[in-house]
Amino acid sequence: MAADAPERLTALSWTTWAYVTYGTLINVLNFAQGPMVDPALHHPPLAAHALQQFDALLARLETRLAGRSCLLGDDYSLADLILACVVTYSTYCGVSVDEHAHIEDWLQRFYARPAYRKAWGEAPTTA
Numbered sequence: 812m813a814a815d816a817p818e819r820l821t822a823l824s825w826t827t828w829a830y831v832t833y834g835t836l837i838n839v840l841n842f843a844q845g846p847m848v849d850p851a852l853h854h855p856p857l858a859a860h861a862l863q864q865f866d867a868l869l870a871r872l873e874t875r876l877a878g879r880s881c882l883l884g885d886d887y888s889l890a891d892l893i894l895a896c897v898v899t900y901s902t903y904c905g906v907s908v909d910e911h912a913h914i915e916d917w918l919q920r921f922y923a924r925p926a927y928r929k930a931w932g933e934a935p936t937t938a
Contacts (some may be wrong), residue, residue, distance in 0.1 A: 816882045822890040825875070825882055829897040833868055836861055837901050844905065858905075865906045869914060872898070876913035880920065887924070895921040900936060 812819040842848055843858035858930065872894070878927045895918055899906065908914045921927060922934030 812886070815870060825890050827833065829894045831905045833897055833901070836864055836868065837897075837904055837906075838859075838903075838905055840906070843855050847889075862906065865901065866910070866918060869898075869906075869908060873911040873913050876906050881917070891917075891921065924935075 812822060840858055840861040842852070842863060843854045879885070881887050882894060898906075898914065899918065899921075903907060908918065920933065927934075
């Protein structure tokens with residue numbers, strides 16, 4: 812986006828949210844229950860708390876996507892790519908988007924993109 816485009820700040824805000832706020836919570840969840848962490852270090856109450864926090868964060872994204880086909884409006888952007896990748900990764904870590912219809916629809920459109928299909932093949936079944 813052009814430096815003076817109003818959507819630029821919105822895109823930067825959402826991509827920062829994806830990497831900092833949402834992404835940090837993925838790390839918390841992975842440390843609390845992830846298969847790459849020694850099970851003796853797992854912390855089920857922390858994992859449960861993280862999953863509750865994910866629901867609140869996904870509700871914010873759900874609201875943003877209501878009435879839009881993409882994060883910034885009708886046109887697919889780099890912000891959609893970044894957020895869809897981060898949210899998809901979170902589903903591999905145990906986060907469910909099942910209660911968020913707008914997110915599910917948005918992810919399905921992402922998975923249907925030719926570039927996604929070329930790189931990854933079929934859409935994941937976890938989202």
